[in-house]
Amino acid sequence: ETGVTQSPTHLIKTRGQQVTLRCSSQSGHNTVSWYQQALGQGPQFIFQYYREEENGRGNFPPRFSGLQFPNYSSELNVNALELDDSALYLCASSFIQGRETQYFGPGTRLLVL
Amino acid sequence: AQSVAQPEDQVNVAEGNPLTVKCTYSVSGNPYLFWYVQYPNRGLQFLLKYITGDNLVKGSYGFEAEFNKSQTSFHLKKPSALVSDSALYFCAVRDEAAGNKLTFGGGTRVLVKP
Numbered sequence: 001e002t003g004v005t006q007s008p009t010h011l012i013k014t015r016g017q018q019v020t021l022r023c024s025s026q027s028g029h030n031t032v033s034w035y036q037q038a039l040g041q042g043p044q045f046i047f048q049y050y051r052e053e054e055n056g057r058g059n060f061p062p063r064f065s066g067l068q069f070p071n072y073s074s075e076l077n078v079n080a081l082e083l084d085d086s087a088l089y090l091c092a093s094s095f096i097q098g099r100e101t102q103y104f105g106p107g108t109r110l111l112v113l
Numbered sequence: 114a115q116s117v118a119q120p121e122d123q124v125n126v127a128e129g130n131p132l133t134v135k136c137t138y139s140v141s142g143n144p145y146l147f148w149y150v151q152y153p154n155r156g157l158q159f160l161l162k163y164i165t166g167d168n169l170v171k172g173s174y175g176f177e178a179e180f181n182k183s184q185t186s187f188h189l190k191k192p193s194a195l196v197s198d199s200a201l202y203f204c205a206v207r208d209e210a211a212g213n214k215l216t217f218g219g220g221t222r223v224l225v226k227p
Contacts, residue, residue: 004156031213042117042203042217043157056214090156094213099145099164102215104157 003027004093004105012111013081021076021108023091029103031055031096032074034066037088037107049074050096078110086112115140115208119218126225132194134221136187136204145207146187147215148178150200157203163187174198194225 003026013019025032031050035043045058049068063079072093078085088109092102116139126132138144145164149157161172168180178189187204204218 002156002158006156033213033215035215035217042205042219043215045214045216048213058214092157092215096213101147101159101162103159104149106156109154 002093002103002105004091004103006089006091006105006108008108009106010109010111012113014113015081015083017081017112018077018079019081019110021078021089021091021110023074023076023093023105025072025074025091025093026103029093029095030072031094032068032072033092033094033102034074034076035090035092036060037090038084039087043090046076055096081112083112086110115144115206115214115216117204117206117216117218119202119204119221121221122219123222123224126194126223128196128225128227129193132189132191132198132223132225134189134202134204134223136189136218137185138187138204138206139185140206140208142208144187146178146180147205147207148172148176148187148189149203149205151203151220152200160189160202194223196225196227199223199225 005024033048034046037043047057052068067075088107094102148160163180205215
């Protein structure tokens with residue numbers, strides 16, 4: 001098991017609501033990346049945070065936003081939830097250097113009804 | 114833009130036989146290549162990576178992968194598969210010129226039969 005933790009493990013929301021997912025990075029890591037994994041697909045990059053600022057973003061709308069805190073933990077916020085937002089949300093921590101491995105947490109499974 | 118293709122949705126193999134999971138990639142710069150495994154209702158577990166150097170990379174649980182630049186491939190292999198290797202395998206690439214974003218393939222389900 002990696003040292004990356006995520007909460008909650010499961011979540012059910014209704015369309016239009018807002019959700020916050022949390023991630024604690026592995027000790028010593030300074031970068032957090034978030035991915036969305038829809039059922040039967042590979043993970044899709046949402047964004048990455050380094051030094052409390054967004055450091056790259058995938059093809060996701062602005063209603064997906066994030067934060068990184070001084071202790072390198074992170075939050076993913078999704079506003080105005082849509083049915084298609086139902087997915088497993090994965091957080092990964094690493095060092096900022098590109099050669100470094102990203103280590104994933106267990107994920108948060110979000111169901112939007 | 115970077116991309117990854119895993120041409121097989123599922124690979125079936127008998128326990129004790131060699132296992133190969135195929136991956137091809139496309140990047141504009143130098144590739145950093147990764148393999149992850151996912152068990153049901155779990156996150157991704159890192160297996161191995163190629164950054165530079167020897168084209169044959171050895172990783173966890175007896176897995177290895179061979180980087181082939183001319184064929185832009187990074188196939189995952191295991192000489193003797195175990196039933197416990199049954200899982201979902203993902204190949205991923207990071208383009209050195211495109212930041213720290215990981216791009217994943219669609220995944221290959223491996224089923225090892227006793």
